[in-house]
Amino acid sequence: MKIFTSKSDLKSYISSKKEEKKKIGFVPTMGALHQGHMSLVKKSVKKNDVTVVSIFVNPTQFDNKEDLVKYPKTFEEDVKLLESGSCDAVFVPSVDEIYGENVISERFDFDGLEHQMEGKFRDGHFDGVGTIVKALFKIVQPDVAYFGKKDFQQLQIIKKMVEKLKMPIKVKGMPIFREEDGLAMSSRNTRLTPAHREAAPFIHKTLKKARKKTGTKNVKEIIEWVENQFKKHPLLELEYFIIADEKTLQTAESFNATKRYRAFIAVFAGEIRLIDNVRFKNN
């Protein structure tokens, strides 16, 4: 596996692969890789001739300095995992290599997708994500890029960006990978205290129970029910739970049989902020 730290070296590698008419698959990550990331790599390796993974903890998408500083970094293990997953190249740029002196985001208009949920609670987050993903797409020029559905809003926003910028890239959303107890895999899970780690599967359990209530309760009642579950929980603090139209991400007031819905949640487990989502059946 090739390891690149320079944009120009990676670009030359990509050009040579493009000349050979190779199809490029790309998995952007912030490292601290787990089986969720590796499922994206596996898919890319299966469907493309060349798989490139980037590892870059992007400062502009963090609204919380401490979260940025404490973001887990496990580069050596990541490289081993990627090698065992038959990844062809990994791009590990420095902040300077990507941003130069101006570590700032470009401003994006994602047609309102950015104003909901993570956009509301994490100031500037999606401008940061848009900035880095656009930059990485320009360097890697992938045919297909893979993103996990745990960050469902991010996935929809990147699809929107690619559409608006007319980038010739297919953006694929991949299923959420879960631990055996249902906790959505996340690099941040390693930072949970043992007690919070034990408590965290409650998030997915509650989402599943809430989904079952669509036949008997309306949207408002389901939201109230979820909020009450968390009020009673001693270790988990709910930041938001919403049910939204899967396409527009607009909050649903009621279920409409012609639309698809998804429930989205953000929860603090001590200092660690966890997000998850599940598809909701409408009624």
Ligand code: PAF
């Ligand atoms: O999902 C992530 O890990 C990051 O937001 C991404 C897409 C790699 C951009 O920094």
